[in-house]
Amino acid sequence: MTTIAGYTYGQVPTSPVTLDDLETLKATVLWSDDDTAALKLAGEVLADQVDDVLDLWYGYVGSHPHLVRYFNGSDGNPDGAYLDAVRVRFGQWIRDLCGRTWDADWLAYQQEIAVRHTTDKKNRTDGVDSTEAYVPLRYMVAFIWPITATIKDFLGRQGHSPEQIDAMYQAWFKAITLSVTLWTRPYAPGTW
């Protein structure tokens, strides 16, 4: 298996979010065993399409100056090496979201992903000297829409029934909402 630069799954501190907190959040999005199965299937459907998904998402970010600026280097232009390094981890994130068990390790890594968007840790993993010290909370939350809505087409490309596609899409939507919720914690730890 290829080593992914900056990918430290299983090697990060325990999350301040407890497994009980996670269960409560799962209840909030009415997470069910059917969702677990549908998300696993989604991971299988997406496995060979991860690069296509990333092409779409990077096209979306790249075409919006107010978004791509968070990949700026010190010269105020997008840093290609930074974009590339994040892209590889972004792909692994798709695989992990669908394929990993949501246990303490998974929860710990969501916190790691979270802090990598804030002043505490953005730019450090990739050693970037960026003009942007953090990704604003507004875009973390707003990204729920593009990251969810764009996936349905990919879920429908391997001959599954409309019911299966819808089940995968609903599980993905729940999983994205829940993941982003976890990623917002460092922005307001006292009232999260």
Add this chain to the structure above:
Amino acid sequence: MTTIAGYTYGQVPTSPVTLDDLETLKATVLWSDDDTAALKLAGEVLADQVDDVLDLWYGYVGSHPHLVRYFNGSDGNPDGAYLDAVRVRFGQWIRDLCGRTWDADWLAYQQEIAVRHTTDKKNRTDGVDSTEAYVPLRYMVAFIWPITATIKDFLGRQGHSPEQIDAMYQAWFKAITLSVTLWTRPYAPGTW
């Protein structure tokens, strides 16, 4: 027109979020004129179903102790008058989201809704002595899923085509994501 207790649309201070910020957020969810039209149509479809939508949402909140607790009075039990007062404004919020122009008044009222979930203003509008001083950020964000996913069925009840229903649903999903994004600002004003 019946007066709604605590409903102060058009009578609140200018939002710290600018109309330019709003345009940027709309761009982030790829908001289009088609979405504007589809959301308006959604408002017409939902107009006579608002109470049914609220029945569903209140059933969902009421059946989850970790959610209904934010309607607690000082005795630690849900306060019926508080639940009822919020419900009437919640219904008006559906009408406003779909029917109002997203101008400075609309933006100002999103900020008002936002702060009414935080320690600054929760419980004050309805004069409630609650055990809960604020609604945690985690539930504000997680609510994107139930508030979105539950609406599709209602959008399909008035004989529109699958394409129209999907357009209304996508516009609703974008509008909810954008609204909740605005509502998160008071939780992290410095990094929003």
